[in-house]
Amino acid sequence: MESKETQKKRLYLKWPWNVVVYILLVVLLRVFAIPFILLIMWWNKKQQPDGPEEGYCLQRTRGRLIQLVWAALCLLVSAAGGFYLVFSLKEDRSGWDYMNYLSLAFSGAVAVCGLLGAIYEGYTGLRDALCPEKSRLAQSIRNQLPYPDEAPPVQKLFAMVDQDLKQNGEWFGKLGIGKEWILGDEVSCISRIRGVFSRDEIKHHHSGNRTQTTRILQIWILDDRQHTQVTDLKSPKELQGALECLQRRVPAALFGGYDSKEYHDYIRADENQWYAQERAYQQRKAQFEEQQRQYQERQAQNQVLTLPDGSVTSRITARDLEQLLIQCRQNGETRSFQMVPGVPFQSEEGTFSRLVCFPGGMQEPVKLVLEEFSGSPRVPAKYGWTMSASLEEAEDILRTWLEGKVPSLRDWTAVVFTGQSWQEKGEQKVDYLGNKEEK
Amino acid sequence: MGYFFSDAVEQALRDIYYEMGAGRGQEGFRLLEEASNAGDGDASCLLARCLCGSQYVWEGHQFPEDDRRATKLLRKAVEQGSALAVLVCLRTGNMTPSLQQKMPFSSLQEAFDMVLDKAERGEPFCQYTIGNSYFWWDFLRIQGKSKNDFSSHEAFRDYLRENITKCEDWFWRAFRNGVFWGGNNLKHYYWNGDEDIVPPQPEKAADINRIGAEYGYPNYQYYYGYDLWRENRKEEAFPWMKKAYDHGQTEACFYVGYAYEWGTGVEKDLAKAAACYTEGIQAGKSREGCSNRLGAMYYNGKGVPQDYAKAFQLIKWADDQGTTGNWGACYLGECYGYGRGTQQDYEMARKYLETVDWDCPDAFYLLGYLYARGLGGPEDIEKGVALLQKAGNHRDAQEELKHYKKTFFTRKWVRR
Numbered sequence: 001m002e003s004k005e006t007q008k009k010r011l012y013l014k015w016p017w018n019v020v021v022y023i024l025l026v027v028l029l030r031v032f033a034i035p036f037i038l039l040i041m042w043w044n045k046k047q048q049p050d051g052p053e054e055g056y057c058l059q060r061t062r063g064r065l066i067q068l069v070w071a072a073l074c075l076l077v078s079a080a081g082g083f084y085l086v087f088s089l090k091e092d093r094s095g096w097d098y099m100n101y102l103s104l105a106f107s108g109a110v111a112v113c114g115l116l117g118a119i120y121e122g123y124t125g126l127r128d129a130l131c132p133e134k135s136r137l138a139q140s141i142r143n144q145l146p147y148p149d150e151a152p153p154v155q156k157l158f159a160m161v162d163q164d165l166k167q168n169g170e171w172f173g174k175l176g177i178g179k180e181w182i183l184g185d186e187v188s189c190i191s192r193i194r195g196v197f198s199r200d201e202i203k204h205h206h207s208g209n210r211t212q213t214t215r216i217l218q219i220w221i222l223d224d225r226q227h228t229q230v231t232d233l234k235s236p237k238e239l240q241g242a243l244e245c246l247q248r249r250v251p252a253a254l255f256g257g258y259d260s261k262e263y264h265d266y267i268r269a270d271e272n273q274w275y276a277q278e279r280a281y282q283q284r285k286a287q288f289e290e291q292q293r294q295y296q297e298r299q300a301q302n303q304v305l306t307l308p309d310g311s312v313t314s315r316i317t318a319r320d321l322e323q324l325l326i327q328c329r330q331n332g333e334t335r336s337f338q339m340v341p342g343v344p345f346q347s348e349e350g351t352f353s354r355l356v357c358f359p360g361g362m363q364e365p366v367k368l369v370l371e372e373f374s375g376s377p378r379v380p381a382k383y384g385w386t387m388s389a390s391l392e393e394a395e396d397i398l399r400t401w402l403e404g405k406v407p408s409l410r411d412w413t414a415v416v417f418t419g420q421s422w423q424e425k426g427e428q429k430v431d432y433l434g435n436k437e438e439k
Numbered sequence: 440m441g442y443f444f445s446d447a448v449e450q451a452l453r454d455i456y457y458e459m460g461a462g463r464g465q466e467g468f469r470l471l472e473e474a475s476n477a478g479d480g481d482a483s484c485l486l487a488r489c490l491c492g493s494q495y496v497w498e499g500h501q502f503p504e505d506d507r508r509a510t511k512l513l514r515k516a517v518e519q520g521s522a523l524a525v526l527v528c529l530r531t532g533n534m535t536p537s538l539q540q541k542m543p544f545s546s547l548q549e550a551f552d553m554v555l556d557k558a559e560r561g562e563p564f565c566q567y568t569i570g571n572s573y574f575w576w577d578f579l580r581i582q583g584k585s586k587n588d589f590s591s592h593e594a595f596r597d598y599l600r601e602n603i604t605k606c607e608d609w610f611w612r613a614f615r616n617g618v619f620w621g622g623n624n625l626k627h628y629y630w631n632g633d634e635d636i637v638p639p640q641p642e643k644a645a646d647i648n649r650i651g652a653e654y655g656y657p658n659y660q661y662y663y664g665y666d667l668w669r670e671n672r673k674e675e676a677f678p679w680m681k682k683a684y685d686h687g688q689t690e691a692c693f694y695v696g697y698a699y700e701w702g703t704g705v706e707k708d709l710a711k712a713a714a715c716y717t718e719g720i721q722a723g724k725s726r727e728g729c730s731n732r733l734g735a736m737y738y739n740g741k742g743v744p745q746d747y748a749k750a751f752q753l754i755k756w757a758d759d760q761g762t763t764g765n766w767g768a769c770y771l772g773e774c775y776g777y778g779r780g781t782q783q784d785y786e787m788a789r790k791y792l793e794t795v796d797w798d799c800p801d802a803f804y805l806l807g808y809l810y811a812r813g814l815g816g817p818e819d820i821e822k823g824v825a826l827l828q829k830a831g832n833h834r835d836a837q838e839e840l841k842h843y844k845k846t847f848f849t850r851k852w853v854r855r
Contacts, residue, residue, distance in 0.1 A: 301745065301746075301747050301779070302778070304747075304748040304751075304780055304781065305748070312748040312749060312752050312780075313746055313748050313749060314745075314746050314747040314748035314749070314779075314780055315744060315745075315746050340781075340782060341778070341782075342747075342777065342778020342779055342780070342781065342782060342783050343778045343782075343783045344782075353782065376784075377781075377782035377783065377784040378784065
């Protein structure tokens with residue numbers, strides 16, 4: 001039997017050393033530091049394939065430190081405006097016309113605005129990076145909870161979102177979509193989403209003889225409080241992928257384009273109109289849930305579950321299987337139950353026609369036998385796979401099989417069937433009650 | 440002490456025979472056991488009959504069958520002095536010469552006269568027993584007569600006729616007074632006559648089922664309901680079937696279920712239909728019919744939640760019994776063809792669908808599809824297309840036909 005892959009010790013720059021190194025590189029190499037910084041960032045990402053160690057949310061808030069760059073730029077602009085203002089005031093202004101005064105006022109405004117901008121960017125960047133509990137991201141999560149004032153500490157808030165994204169997340173650039181949460185520039189709770197609007201616009205700016213073109217790719221998420229959360233994306237592919245994923249996750253939400261009639265209907269809805277929209281959403285949701293239920297029912301009907309007492313049913317749910325397994329274990333059931341699909345399941349590892357489960361007692365592992373399809377429904381299987389699993393693993397495997405998927409055979413052992421028993425690689429014969437007999 | 444027998448025996452006779460639909464059969468059985476243990480010969484005799492199976496007692500009582508115990512009880516009953524037991528022993532062939540010697544009667548005739556006396560005074564079970572003694576020719580042994588005692592063959596035949604025909608009156612009396620077996624033997628007597636001595640009179644048997652049903656015998660309510668059903672008077676059949684079913688005649692489960700399923704004679708109620716079929720299967724009566732119908736209900740999700748595995752199991756079982764012809768062919772063909780409730784098996788699907796000989800577009804479509812695509816056997820596009828066309832307006836068949844075209848010159852169907 002193959003052993004599970006052991007966790008490798010991975011080398012990468014942890015927070016805050018990565019920032020320290022980036023700053024040092026910038027100080028030493030100036031603009032030439034950029035390729036090195038990008039290289040370190042790539043390495044760090046590669047060494048954390050299961051997501052950042054600190055979690056997606058914390059990484060996102062710490063990433064706000066980039067705002068310091070914007071703060072520096074604002075400060076630079078402010079300084080330039082300030083210098084111009086100071087030197088202009090020192091000049092002789094007797095021959096000034098109104099344009100000179102206008103420039104003076106403008107430079108003053110630029111100096112003040114730049115300074116304010118720098119302060120704002122610097123403050124929010126440092127606040128988000130160093131005090132995540134006060135960050136915009138944490139606040140957006142709190143706002144989605146039923147009682148924001150009673151929200152748990154920020155670590156728990158972030159862990160909630162991180163866990164969902166880790167288990168169910170699909171990523172489209174910086175937009176992560178889980179089953180319950182969406183992490184973009186802010187966090188959205190999927191159950192509260194009422195509208196999703198895509199923005200794909202090309203804007204042309206004319207300055208002198210030059211025309212500058214900017215493409216805006218954004219996803220606008222509107223929640224049940226009529227609050228909007230906007231996330232910028234980098235490519236149309238990301239936008240399209242995100243929209244398709246959201247259509248699967250929140251099928252009842254209204255989908256449309258930014259600035260469309262639906263968008264305006266939602267954004268500008270008064271209380272009555274909003275109530276009507278909400279009612280329409282609930283109806284759509286109920287309809288989708290019913291469709292989903294019917295689909296699952298049809299899916300489940302594709303298999304025959306034979307219970308230990310020999311009775312059969314095609315009406316199988318994951319919950320039923322869990323209960324059956326637990327009940328069998330509690331009762332010390334020695335007989336097996338099995339699931340046989342109408343059409344054998346195919347995977348890269350082969351075609352499989354039967355999953356037999358020997359529940360075992362409460363303290364014993366669950367024995368599972370997976371039969372490879374012989375090629376004909378009337379010819380018994382010759383080869384298969386077996387594994388001893390914990391209760392949780394067995395439940396996962398049964399659920400996977402119920403969904404019409406073949407479980408990963410990584411921890412399974414190949415066996416050859418001989419009549420009512422099977423032969424493991426370890427030279428032991430096992431009968432269909434799961435008892436081993438030494439050769 | 441009762442008028443004819445002990446209190447326990449009289450109560451048991453009411454529970455087991457005269458008021459058989461009241462559901463007190465088990466109580467009657469228990470009374471007989473107690474009385475028999477206490478030395479009551481009549482109780483032992485009746486208890487023995489209870490253990491002899493459906494030829495001796497109404498199966499709706501669900502008494503256990505135990506021939507050895509029954510034989511022992513009968514012998515015990517004779518020894519305990521039950522005249523009734525003597526006649527029953529004669530009937531069942533248990534009156535051996537040694538037993539005859541042990542019986543506390545001077546002769547068989549004495550025992551017969553005792554029972555006859557009770558019969559004449561109106562005891563129904565005795566009336567039935569006396570009728571049986573005449574009907575099954577036991578009177579010969581009772582009266583100690585044989586062919587040699589008569590001067591001619593004709594005289595013997597006259598003697599036989601004279602005695603045999605006496606059974607008719609006794610059976611009618613028993614039938615009217617609460618022993619349905621009287622009706623059974625009357626039907627036998629009227630339909631078949633008795634050798635060449637008594638000619639058949641089937642016209643007289645025609646109304647016995649109705650009369651029995653009106654007397655309130657659950658099995659006769661079922662027989663009469665079945666007669667009406669066969670005459671396609673299903674709406675009239677339902678009330679009788681329902682009465683029989685309510686009284687525990689489990690053969691009626693199928694017909695009551697059918698009436699509820701199709702709304703014949705009663706308001707349609709699929710859940711009740713499913714319950715009746717389930718009961719029929721559990722009782723082991725009309726099992727194939729109930730199994731098929733319940734299977735179809737599971738297949739279509741009508742009256743019960745759709746469950747292909749249960750549907751397949753029920754219909755396949757009924758089909759395997761070989762008594763329902765090709766009834767389940769379409770369902771089984773689809774189950775195998777689509778992998779519903781069993782593993783997909785195109786060969787088996789073809790096998791079953793080939794036997795469908797009624798207008799069934801679903802079967803024609805699937806069989807046509809299998810032929811045209813060469814699934815489960817050799818490809819035959821011509822036959823496949825013909826079947827798809829036979830499926831008429833079947834939407835999938837119409838779609839499938841789009842995959843084939845006729846060649847310009849040879850006018851053969853080929854895949855597009």
